[in-house]
Amino acid sequence: MEPLFGRLRSWSVTRLRRRGLVKTGFATFIAKIMSSSADAIANAENSFALIVGIGQYQDERISKLEYTHADARAFYELLIDPQRAGFKSENVNLLLDANATHHKIRKAINTWLYGRLTPNATALIFFAGHGAQEQDKRSQEAGKQSYYFLPWDADCEDLASTAISHTEFDELLQTLHVKRMVIFLDACHSTGVAKPGGRDVGIAGSPRFDRLAEGEGRVIVAAAKPEQRSWEDPKLQHGIFTHHLIEALRGKADYDGDGYVSIQEVVAYLQKEVPRSARLLGKEPQDPTLICESMSKDIILAVDAERLKARETERSESARRRVEEMRAKRFKLVDLRSRGELPLTEFTEALLIIEKEPDALTPIEAMLKQWLDLLFMDRIDSKLYVQTRAKIHRETTHRSKPTVLAPPPEHDYRHWEATGESSKSPIPPIPPERQKPGLANAPATAFCIHCGTRNGPDNLFCISCGRRIR
Numbered sequence: 001m002e003p004l005f006g007r008l009r010s011w012s013v014t015r016l017r018r019r020g021l022v023k024t025g026f027a028t029f030i031a032k033i034m035s036s037s038a039d040a041i042a043n044a045e046n047s048f049a050l051i052v053g054i055g056q057y058q059d060e061r062i063s064k065l066e067y068t069h070a071d072a073r074a075f076y077e078l079l080i081d082p083q084r085a086g087f088k089s090e091n092v093n094l095l096l097d098a099n100a101t102h103h104k105i106r107k108a109i110n111t112w113l114y115g116r117l118t119p120n121a122t123a124l125i126f127f128a129g130h131g132a133q134e135q136d137k138r139s140q141e142a143g144k145q146s147y148y149f150l151p152w153d154a155d156c157e158d159l160a161s162t163a164i165s166h167t168e169f170d171e172l173l174q175t176l177h178v179k180r181m182v183i184f185l186d187a188c189h190s191t192g193v194a195k196p197g198g199r200d201v202g203i204a205g206s207p208r209f210d211r212l213a214e215g216e217g218r219v220i221v222a223a224a225k226p227e228q229r230s231w232e233d234p235k236l237q238h239g240i241f242t243h244h245l246i247e248a249l250r251g252k253a254d255y256d257g258d259g260y261v262s263i264q265e266v267v268a269y270l271q272k273e274v275p276r277s278a279r280l281l282g283k284e285p286q287d288p289t290l291i292c293e294s295m296s297k298d299i300i301l302a303v304d305a306e307r308l309k310a311r312e313t314e315r316s317e318s319a320r321r322r323v324e325e326m327r328a329k330r331f332k333l334v335d336l337r338s339r340g341e342l343p344l345t346e347f348t349e350a351l352l353i354i355e356k357e358p359d360a361l362t363p364i365e366a367m368l369k370q371w372l373d374l375l376f377m378d379r380i381d382s383k384l385y386v387q388t389r390a391k392i393h394r395e396t397t398h399r400s401k402p403t404v405l406a407p408p409p410e411h412d413y414r415h416w417e418a419t420g421e422s423s424k425s426p427i428p429p430i431p432p433e434r435q436k437p438g439l440a441n442a443p444a445t446a447f448c449i450h451c452g453t454r455n456g457p458d459n460l461f462c463i464s465c466g467r468r469i470r
Helices: 068-080 102-116 166-174 240-252 263-280 305-338 344-355 363-376 382-400 413-418
Strands: 009-012 020-023 047-053 092-096 122-128 131-135 145-149 180-186 218-222 260-262 289-291 300-303
Touching: 047 068, 047 102, 068 092, 068 122, 068 180, 068 240, 092 102, 102 166, 145 166, 180 240, 218 263, 240 260, 240 263, 240 300, 260 263, 263 289, 263 300, 305 344, 305 363, 344 363, 344 382, 363 382
Parallel strands: 047 092, 047 122, 122 180, 180 218
Antiparallel strands: 009 020, 131 145, 218 289, 260 300
16 A cells, blocks of 8 residues: 555545545555546645554453554554555554553644644544443433543543543544544444443443534544444454454455545445454444545545556556557558558548547447458458448448438549549549548548558658658
Protein backbone atom coordinates (compact mmCIF):
# COMPACT_ATOMS: atom_id res chain seq x y z
CA MET A 1 0.00 0.00 0.00
CA GLU A 2 1.36 3.40 -0.94
CA PRO A 3 0.52 6.60 0.99
CA LEU A 4 -2.29 8.43 -0.72
CA PHE A 5 -4.54 10.84 1.29
CA GLY A 6 -5.66 13.47 -1.13
CA ARG A 7 -6.29 12.53 -4.78
CA LEU A 8 -9.94 12.40 -5.75
CA ARG A 9 -11.84 10.54 -8.43
CA SER A 10 -15.48 10.62 -9.43
CA TRP A 11 -17.26 7.46 -8.37
CA SER A 12 -20.97 6.62 -8.54
CA VAL A 13 -22.11 4.79 -5.41
CA THR A 14 -25.47 3.33 -4.56
CA ARG A 15 -24.72 1.64 -1.28
CA LEU A 16 -24.18 4.91 0.61
CA ARG A 17 -27.47 6.81 0.38
CA ARG A 18 -27.14 6.69 -3.43
CA ARG A 19 -24.80 9.65 -3.39
CA GLY A 20 -22.05 10.33 -5.89
CA LEU A 21 -18.85 9.79 -3.91
CA VAL A 22 -15.30 10.83 -4.70
CA LYS A 23 -12.37 8.84 -3.52
CA THR A 24 -9.73 10.66 -1.52
CA GLY A 25 -6.81 9.07 0.21
CA PHE A 26 -3.41 8.84 1.90
CA ALA A 27 -0.51 10.35 -0.20
CA THR A 28 0.87 11.62 -3.48
CA PHE A 29 1.88 8.41 -5.27
CA ILE A 30 -1.32 8.16 -7.25
CA ALA A 31 -0.74 11.63 -8.71
CA LYS A 32 2.05 10.01 -10.75
CA ILE A 33 -0.32 7.38 -12.10
CA MET A 34 -3.77 8.99 -12.14
CA SER A 35 -4.66 12.26 -13.85
CA SER A 36 -7.85 12.84 -11.87
CA SER A 37 -8.73 16.24 -10.40
CA ALA A 38 -8.36 16.88 -6.65
CA ASP A 39 -10.91 18.74 -4.60
CA ALA A 40 -8.48 18.67 -1.71
CA ILE A 41 -4.77 18.05 -1.54
CA ALA A 42 -3.53 16.17 1.47
CA ASN A 43 -0.64 13.80 2.00
CA ALA A 44 1.01 11.63 4.59
CA GLU A 45 2.75 14.61 6.19
CA ASN A 46 -0.62 16.21 6.79
CA SER A 47 -2.32 13.08 8.17
CA PHE A 48 -2.39 12.25 11.87
CA ALA A 49 -3.63 9.31 13.91
CA LEU A 50 -4.39 8.65 17.56
CA ILE A 51 -4.41 4.96 18.52
CA VAL A 52 -5.61 3.80 21.93
CA GLY A 53 -5.39 0.22 23.15
CA ILE A 54 -6.29 -0.74 26.73
CA GLY A 55 -6.25 -4.32 27.96
CA GLN A 56 -5.28 -4.21 31.65
CA TYR A 57 -7.18 -1.59 33.65
CA GLN A 58 -6.11 0.03 36.91
CA ASP A 59 -9.42 -0.97 38.45
CA GLU A 60 -9.13 -4.74 38.88
CA ARG A 61 -12.90 -5.07 38.79
CA ILE A 62 -12.80 -4.26 35.10
CA SER A 63 -12.16 -7.47 33.18
CA LYS A 64 -8.89 -7.80 31.29
CA LEU A 65 -8.88 -7.79 27.52
CA GLU A 66 -6.27 -10.06 25.96
CA TYR A 67 -5.79 -8.67 22.47
CA THR A 68 -6.36 -4.91 22.51
CA HIS A 69 -2.58 -4.37 22.59
CA ALA A 70 -2.18 -6.58 19.54
CA ASP A 71 -5.00 -4.68 17.83
CA ALA A 72 -3.51 -1.26 18.54
CA ARG A 73 0.04 -2.27 17.57
CA ALA A 74 -1.08 -3.97 14.37
CA PHE A 75 -3.02 -0.87 13.37
CA TYR A 76 -0.02 1.32 14.25
CA GLU A 77 2.37 -0.81 12.17
CA LEU A 78 0.01 -0.71 9.21
CA LEU A 79 -0.28 3.08 9.33
CA ILE A 80 3.47 3.73 9.42
CA ASP A 81 4.27 1.08 6.81
CA PRO A 82 5.34 3.06 3.71
CA GLN A 83 3.90 0.31 1.52
CA ARG A 84 0.54 0.44 3.25
CA ALA A 85 -0.64 3.81 4.57
CA GLY A 86 2.63 5.73 4.76
CA PHE A 87 2.01 7.84 7.87
CA LYS A 88 5.11 9.41 9.34
CA SER A 89 5.82 7.74 12.68
CA GLU A 90 5.87 11.11 14.47
CA ASN A 91 2.34 11.71 13.17
CA VAL A 92 0.94 8.64 14.94
CA ASN A 93 0.35 8.76 18.70
CA LEU A 94 0.08 5.29 20.29
CA LEU A 95 -1.35 5.12 23.82
CA LEU A 96 -1.35 1.75 25.60
CA ASP A 97 -2.67 0.88 29.08
CA ALA A 98 -1.16 3.25 31.70
CA ASN A 99 -0.39 5.80 28.98
CA ALA A 100 -4.07 5.86 28.03
CA THR A 101 -5.42 7.67 31.08
CA HIS A 102 -8.43 9.97 31.01
CA HIS A 103 -6.13 13.00 31.08
CA LYS A 104 -3.70 11.73 28.43
CA ILE A 105 -6.45 10.79 25.98
CA ARG A 106 -8.03 14.22 26.35
CA LYS A 107 -4.63 15.87 25.97
CA ALA A 108 -3.85 13.81 22.88
CA ILE A 109 -7.00 15.16 21.22
CA ASN A 110 -7.13 18.66 22.71
CA THR A 111 -3.43 19.43 22.43
CA TRP A 112 -1.52 16.95 20.27
CA LEU A 113 -4.06 16.57 17.45
CA TYR A 114 -5.47 20.08 17.75
CA GLY A 115 -2.02 21.65 17.51
CA ARG A 116 -1.08 19.72 14.37
CA LEU A 117 -4.23 19.55 12.28
CA THR A 118 -4.93 22.06 9.54
CA PRO A 119 -8.34 22.47 7.84
CA ASN A 120 -7.17 20.29 4.96
CA ALA A 121 -5.59 17.61 7.14
CA THR A 122 -6.86 14.13 7.87
CA ALA A 123 -7.43 12.73 11.36
CA LEU A 124 -7.77 9.05 12.16
CA ILE A 125 -8.72 7.74 15.62
CA PHE A 126 -8.69 4.10 16.69
CA PHE A 127 -9.94 2.88 20.08
CA ALA A 128 -9.74 -0.71 21.31
CA GLY A 129 -10.93 -1.22 24.86
CA HIS A 130 -13.98 -1.44 27.09
CA GLY A 131 -17.17 0.52 26.69
CA ALA A 132 -19.76 0.96 29.42
CA GLN A 133 -22.91 2.79 30.45
CA GLU A 134 -24.63 3.90 33.60
CA GLN A 135 -27.55 6.03 34.74
CA ASP A 136 -27.23 9.60 33.42
CA LYS A 137 -26.61 11.66 36.56
CA ARG A 138 -27.42 14.92 34.78
CA SER A 139 -30.97 13.80 34.00
CA GLN A 140 -33.87 13.18 36.33
CA GLU A 141 -35.47 10.94 33.74
CA ALA A 142 -35.58 7.38 35.00
CA GLY A 143 -33.66 4.86 32.92
CA LYS A 144 -31.77 7.40 30.82
CA GLN A 145 -28.26 6.14 30.23
CA SER A 146 -24.90 7.76 29.61
CA TYR A 147 -22.38 5.91 27.47
CA TYR A 148 -18.63 5.82 28.02
CA PHE A 149 -15.28 4.74 26.67
CA LEU A 150 -13.15 3.49 29.55
CA PRO A 151 -9.62 4.92 29.89
CA TRP A 152 -6.97 2.99 31.86
CA ASP A 153 -7.77 4.80 35.13
CA ALA A 154 -11.56 4.50 34.93
CA ASP A 155 -13.47 3.69 38.14
CA CYS A 156 -16.33 1.37 37.30
CA GLU A 157 -18.36 2.81 40.21
CA ASP A 158 -17.89 6.41 39.08
CA LEU A 159 -17.84 6.46 35.30
CA ALA A 160 -19.18 10.02 35.13
CA SER A 161 -15.98 11.35 36.74
CA THR A 162 -13.38 8.92 35.42
CA ALA A 163 -14.51 7.72 31.98
CA ILE A 164 -14.94 9.55 28.69
CA SER A 165 -18.61 9.94 27.88
CA HIS A 166 -19.85 10.03 24.31
CA THR A 167 -20.88 13.63 24.90
CA GLU A 168 -17.37 14.51 26.05
CA PHE A 169 -15.83 12.59 23.18
CA ASP A 170 -18.09 14.42 20.76
CA GLU A 171 -17.10 17.80 22.21
CA LEU A 172 -13.42 16.89 21.87
CA LEU A 173 -13.90 15.94 18.24
CA GLN A 174 -15.77 19.16 17.50
CA THR A 175 -12.55 21.08 18.25
CA LEU A 176 -10.81 19.30 15.35
CA HIS A 177 -11.70 21.32 12.28
CA VAL A 178 -10.68 18.99 9.47
CA LYS A 179 -12.35 17.89 6.26
CA ARG A 180 -11.62 14.22 6.74
CA MET A 181 -11.93 12.27 9.97
CA VAL A 182 -12.21 8.50 10.30
CA ILE A 183 -12.91 6.85 13.66
CA PHE A 184 -12.74 3.11 14.34
CA LEU A 185 -14.28 2.01 17.64
CA ASP A 186 -13.62 -1.58 18.71
CA ALA A 187 -15.64 -1.37 21.93
CA CYS A 188 -19.27 -2.02 22.78
CA HIS A 189 -22.12 -1.73 25.24
CA SER A 190 -24.73 -4.40 25.65
CA THR A 191 -27.27 -6.05 27.86
CA GLY A 192 -26.35 -8.31 30.77
CA VAL A 193 -23.17 -9.24 32.57
CA ALA A 194 -19.90 -9.10 30.68
CA LYS A 195 -18.94 -12.42 29.15
CA PRO A 196 -15.40 -13.68 28.47
CA GLY A 197 -14.10 -12.15 25.26
CA GLY A 198 -16.64 -9.32 25.23
CA ARG A 199 -15.45 -5.72 25.21
CA ASP A 200 -17.99 -4.24 27.59
CA VAL A 201 -18.63 -4.08 31.33
CA GLY A 202 -22.16 -5.37 31.00
CA ILE A 203 -24.55 -2.50 31.68
CA ALA A 204 -27.81 -2.42 29.74
CA GLY A 205 -28.68 0.13 27.07
CA SER A 206 -28.06 1.21 23.50
CA PRO A 207 -25.29 3.70 22.69
CA ARG A 208 -25.73 6.34 20.04
CA PHE A 209 -22.80 7.26 17.85
CA ASP A 210 -24.86 9.39 15.48
CA ARG A 211 -23.81 12.80 16.80
CA LEU A 212 -20.17 11.86 16.36
CA ALA A 213 -20.83 11.73 12.62
CA GLU A 214 -21.66 15.42 12.39
CA GLY A 215 -19.32 17.63 10.41
CA GLU A 216 -17.83 17.49 6.92
CA GLY A 217 -16.35 14.18 5.96
CA ARG A 218 -16.63 12.55 9.38
CA VAL A 219 -17.03 8.78 9.46
CA ILE A 220 -17.43 6.46 12.43
CA VAL A 221 -17.14 2.71 12.06
CA ALA A 222 -18.31 0.88 15.18
CA ALA A 223 -17.40 -2.74 15.79
CA ALA A 224 -20.97 -3.80 16.56
CA LYS A 225 -24.55 -2.64 16.67
CA PRO A 226 -25.69 -0.91 19.87
CA GLU A 227 -27.31 -4.04 21.29
CA GLN A 228 -24.33 -6.30 20.43
CA ARG A 229 -20.89 -7.04 21.85
CA SER A 230 -17.53 -6.70 20.16
CA TRP A 231 -15.66 -9.99 20.52
CA GLU A 232 -12.03 -11.08 20.63
CA ASP A 233 -10.79 -14.64 20.25
CA PRO A 234 -7.51 -16.51 20.91
CA LYS A 235 -7.69 -18.20 17.51
CA LEU A 236 -7.32 -14.80 15.85
CA GLN A 237 -5.07 -13.26 18.52
CA HIS A 238 -7.09 -10.09 17.85
CA GLY A 239 -10.54 -8.68 18.25
CA ILE A 240 -12.71 -10.03 15.44
CA PHE A 241 -13.41 -6.49 14.18
CA THR A 242 -9.78 -5.35 14.17
CA HIS A 243 -8.57 -8.63 12.68
CA HIS A 244 -10.73 -8.09 9.63
CA LEU A 245 -10.06 -4.34 9.59
CA ILE A 246 -6.33 -5.05 9.17
CA GLU A 247 -7.12 -7.61 6.48
CA ALA A 248 -9.28 -5.08 4.67
CA LEU A 249 -6.62 -2.38 4.70
CA ARG A 250 -4.00 -4.82 3.49
CA GLY A 251 -5.98 -5.24 0.28
CA LYS A 252 -8.68 -7.85 0.83
CA ALA A 253 -11.35 -5.16 0.68
CA ASP A 254 -10.23 -3.99 -2.75
CA TYR A 255 -13.18 -5.65 -4.44
CA ASP A 256 -12.83 -3.87 -7.76
CA GLY A 257 -9.09 -4.57 -7.95
CA ASP A 258 -8.21 -0.96 -8.74
CA GLY A 259 -5.44 -0.79 -6.12
CA TYR A 260 -7.42 1.47 -3.78
CA VAL A 261 -9.06 0.55 -0.48
CA SER A 262 -11.75 3.06 0.43
CA ILE A 263 -13.80 3.42 3.60
CA GLN A 264 -16.86 2.09 1.80
CA GLU A 265 -14.97 -0.99 0.61
CA VAL A 266 -13.62 -1.50 4.14
CA VAL A 267 -17.09 -1.31 5.66
CA ALA A 268 -18.51 -3.68 3.03
CA TYR A 269 -15.73 -6.16 3.84
CA LEU A 270 -16.25 -5.83 7.60
CA GLN A 271 -20.01 -6.24 7.32
CA LYS A 272 -19.45 -9.47 5.39
CA GLU A 273 -16.55 -11.04 7.29
CA VAL A 274 -17.09 -10.01 10.93
CA PRO A 275 -20.55 -11.63 11.31
CA ARG A 276 -19.27 -14.74 9.54
CA SER A 277 -16.24 -15.07 11.85
CA ALA A 278 -18.32 -14.41 14.95
CA ARG A 279 -20.67 -17.19 13.89
CA LEU A 280 -17.85 -19.63 13.10
CA LEU A 281 -16.14 -18.90 16.41
CA GLY A 282 -19.34 -19.56 18.32
CA LYS A 283 -19.90 -15.96 19.43
CA GLU A 284 -23.09 -14.00 19.63
CA PRO A 285 -23.91 -11.91 16.56
CA GLN A 286 -21.63 -8.97 15.80
CA ASP A 287 -22.42 -6.59 12.94
CA PRO A 288 -20.15 -3.58 12.28
CA THR A 289 -21.93 -0.29 11.72
CA LEU A 290 -21.08 2.71 9.57
CA ILE A 291 -22.27 6.18 10.59
CA CYS A 292 -21.59 9.00 8.15
CA GLU A 293 -24.46 11.46 8.19
CA SER A 294 -22.42 14.24 6.56
CA MET A 295 -20.21 12.08 4.38
CA SER A 296 -19.85 13.30 0.81
CA LYS A 297 -16.40 11.99 -0.08
CA ASP A 298 -15.37 8.37 0.19
CA ILE A 299 -11.96 8.39 1.85
CA ILE A 300 -9.36 6.00 0.53
CA LEU A 301 -7.65 4.40 3.50
CA ALA A 302 -4.88 2.54 1.70
CA VAL A 303 -3.38 1.93 -1.69
CA ASP A 304 -1.88 -1.34 -2.88
CA ALA A 305 1.35 -0.15 -4.51
CA GLU A 306 2.16 -3.58 -5.94
CA ARG A 307 -1.25 -3.90 -7.54
CA LEU A 308 -1.05 -0.40 -8.96
CA LYS A 309 2.40 -1.12 -10.36
CA ALA A 310 1.10 -4.34 -11.90
CA ARG A 311 -1.86 -2.48 -13.43
CA GLU A 312 0.46 0.18 -14.83
CA THR A 313 2.69 -2.55 -16.28
CA GLU A 314 -0.37 -4.19 -17.81
CA ARG A 315 -1.43 -0.88 -19.35
CA SER A 316 2.07 -0.32 -20.73
CA GLU A 317 2.23 -3.86 -22.09
CA SER A 318 -1.24 -3.49 -23.58
CA ALA A 319 -0.22 -0.22 -25.24
CA ARG A 320 2.94 -1.85 -26.60
CA ARG A 321 0.96 -4.78 -28.01
CA ARG A 322 -1.52 -2.37 -29.57
CA VAL A 323 1.31 -0.48 -31.31
CA GLU A 324 2.76 -3.74 -32.63
CA GLU A 325 -0.65 -4.95 -33.78
CA MET A 326 -1.34 -1.62 -35.48
CA ARG A 327 2.02 -1.77 -37.26
CA ALA A 328 1.36 -5.30 -38.45
CA LYS A 329 -2.10 -4.34 -39.72
CA ARG A 330 -0.70 -1.33 -41.58
CA PHE A 331 2.00 -3.43 -43.23
CA LYS A 332 -0.65 -5.96 -44.23
CA LEU A 333 -2.75 -3.24 -45.87
CA VAL A 334 0.30 -1.68 -47.55
CA ASP A 335 1.29 -5.10 -48.90
CA LEU A 336 -2.20 -5.69 -50.30
CA ARG A 337 -2.20 -2.22 -51.84
CA SER A 338 1.24 -2.63 -53.41
CA ARG A 339 0.11 -5.89 -55.06
CA GLY A 340 -2.96 -4.19 -56.44
CA GLU A 341 -5.37 -6.30 -54.37
CA LEU A 342 -6.78 -3.40 -52.36
CA PRO A 343 -8.10 -0.31 -54.16
CA LEU A 344 -6.98 3.07 -52.87
CA THR A 345 -10.41 3.98 -51.44
CA GLU A 346 -10.67 0.74 -49.49
CA PHE A 347 -7.04 1.06 -48.41
CA THR A 348 -7.52 4.57 -46.98
CA GLU A 349 -10.83 3.64 -45.37
CA ALA A 350 -9.29 0.57 -43.68
CA LEU A 351 -6.41 2.61 -42.24
CA LEU A 352 -8.89 5.05 -40.75
CA ILE A 353 -11.03 2.27 -39.24
CA ILE A 354 -8.18 0.41 -37.52
CA GLU A 355 -7.04 3.63 -35.84
CA LYS A 356 -10.40 4.27 -34.18
CA GLU A 357 -11.47 3.08 -30.76
CA PRO A 358 -14.40 0.63 -30.85
CA ASP A 359 -16.86 3.09 -29.31
CA ALA A 360 -15.96 5.72 -31.94
CA LEU A 361 -16.90 3.51 -34.89
CA THR A 362 -20.04 4.15 -36.89
CA PRO A 363 -22.34 1.15 -37.50
CA ILE A 364 -20.91 0.74 -41.02
CA GLU A 365 -17.33 0.96 -39.75
CA ALA A 366 -18.08 -1.57 -37.00
CA MET A 367 -19.27 -4.08 -39.61
CA LEU A 368 -16.28 -3.40 -41.81
CA LYS A 369 -13.92 -3.82 -38.87
CA GLN A 370 -15.20 -7.35 -38.30
CA TRP A 371 -14.38 -8.22 -41.89
CA LEU A 372 -11.01 -6.47 -41.64
CA ASP A 373 -10.18 -8.61 -38.63
CA LEU A 374 -10.90 -11.70 -40.71
CA LEU A 375 -8.68 -10.29 -43.43
CA PHE A 376 -5.82 -9.68 -41.00
CA MET A 377 -6.16 -13.26 -39.69
CA ASP A 378 -6.02 -14.56 -43.30
CA ARG A 379 -9.42 -16.16 -42.93
CA ILE A 380 -10.68 -14.32 -46.01
CA ASP A 381 -8.82 -12.92 -49.01
CA SER A 382 -8.74 -9.30 -50.16
CA LYS A 383 -11.13 -9.99 -53.06
CA LEU A 384 -13.86 -11.21 -50.71
CA TYR A 385 -13.28 -8.25 -48.41
CA VAL A 386 -13.62 -5.74 -51.26
CA GLN A 387 -16.81 -7.42 -52.48
CA THR A 388 -18.29 -7.56 -48.98
CA ARG A 389 -17.36 -3.93 -48.30
CA ALA A 390 -19.13 -2.83 -51.50
CA LYS A 391 -22.22 -4.82 -50.54
CA ILE A 392 -22.28 -3.33 -47.03
CA HIS A 393 -22.04 0.20 -48.35
CA ARG A 394 -24.58 -0.44 -51.08
CA GLU A 395 -27.18 -2.03 -48.83
CA THR A 396 -26.67 0.50 -46.03
CA THR A 397 -26.96 3.39 -48.44
CA HIS A 398 -30.12 1.90 -49.93
CA ARG A 399 -31.76 1.52 -46.52
CA SER A 400 -30.79 4.95 -45.20
CA LYS A 401 -31.26 6.95 -48.40
CA PRO A 402 -33.71 5.09 -50.64
CA THR A 403 -34.56 8.14 -52.78
CA VAL A 404 -30.99 9.06 -53.71
CA LEU A 405 -30.17 8.20 -57.33
CA ALA A 406 -26.93 6.52 -58.22
CA PRO A 407 -24.30 8.87 -59.67
CA PRO A 408 -23.36 8.74 -63.34
CA PRO A 409 -20.95 5.91 -64.22
CA GLU A 410 -18.04 8.30 -64.78
CA HIS A 411 -18.30 9.37 -61.12
CA ASP A 412 -18.85 5.91 -59.65
CA TYR A 413 -15.53 5.30 -57.93
CA ARG A 414 -16.42 1.64 -57.28
CA HIS A 415 -17.05 1.13 -60.99
CA TRP A 416 -13.82 3.01 -61.69
CA GLU A 417 -11.87 0.62 -59.44
CA ALA A 418 -13.66 -2.51 -60.66
CA THR A 419 -13.05 -1.81 -64.36
CA GLY A 420 -9.33 -1.31 -63.87
CA GLU A 421 -9.37 2.32 -64.95
CA SER A 422 -7.41 3.23 -61.84
CA SER A 423 -4.18 2.34 -63.65
CA LYS A 424 -4.97 4.75 -66.50
CA SER A 425 -6.23 7.89 -64.79
CA PRO A 426 -6.27 9.51 -61.36
CA ILE A 427 -9.16 8.71 -59.02
CA PRO A 428 -12.17 10.96 -59.61
CA PRO A 429 -13.54 12.99 -56.70
CA ILE A 430 -16.10 11.20 -54.53
CA PRO A 431 -19.51 12.80 -55.02
CA PRO A 432 -21.05 14.25 -51.82
CA GLU A 433 -24.01 11.88 -52.04
CA ARG A 434 -21.62 8.89 -51.98
CA GLN A 435 -19.55 10.12 -49.04
CA LYS A 436 -20.23 8.06 -45.92
CA PRO A 437 -20.66 9.65 -42.49
CA GLY A 438 -17.80 8.95 -40.09
CA LEU A 439 -15.26 8.33 -42.86
CA ALA A 440 -12.62 10.97 -43.31
CA ASN A 441 -12.66 12.32 -46.80
CA ALA A 442 -9.07 13.44 -46.54
CA PRO A 443 -6.70 13.67 -49.50
CA ALA A 444 -5.63 10.25 -50.79
CA THR A 445 -2.08 10.90 -49.60
CA ALA A 446 -3.16 11.30 -45.96
CA PHE A 447 -1.71 7.81 -45.48
CA CYS A 448 1.64 6.75 -46.89
CA ILE A 449 1.11 3.89 -49.34
CA HIS A 450 4.59 2.61 -48.51
CA CYS A 451 4.36 2.23 -44.73
CA GLY A 452 0.77 3.17 -43.85
CA THR A 453 1.66 6.12 -41.61
CA ARG A 454 -0.82 9.00 -41.40
CA ASN A 455 0.56 12.25 -42.82
CA GLY A 456 -0.76 15.78 -42.82
CA PRO A 457 -2.26 17.24 -45.99
CA ASP A 458 0.79 19.48 -46.46
CA ASN A 459 3.42 16.75 -46.15
CA LEU A 460 5.36 16.03 -49.35
CA PHE A 461 7.34 13.22 -47.72
CA CYS A 462 6.23 10.57 -45.23
CA ILE A 463 7.06 11.52 -41.64
CA SER A 464 7.88 7.87 -40.89
CA CYS A 465 9.69 6.31 -43.84
CA GLY A 466 10.68 9.55 -45.61
CA ARG A 467 9.47 8.47 -49.03
CA ARG A 468 7.69 10.91 -51.28
CA ILE A 469 3.91 10.74 -51.05
CA ARG A 470 2.94 13.51 -53.47
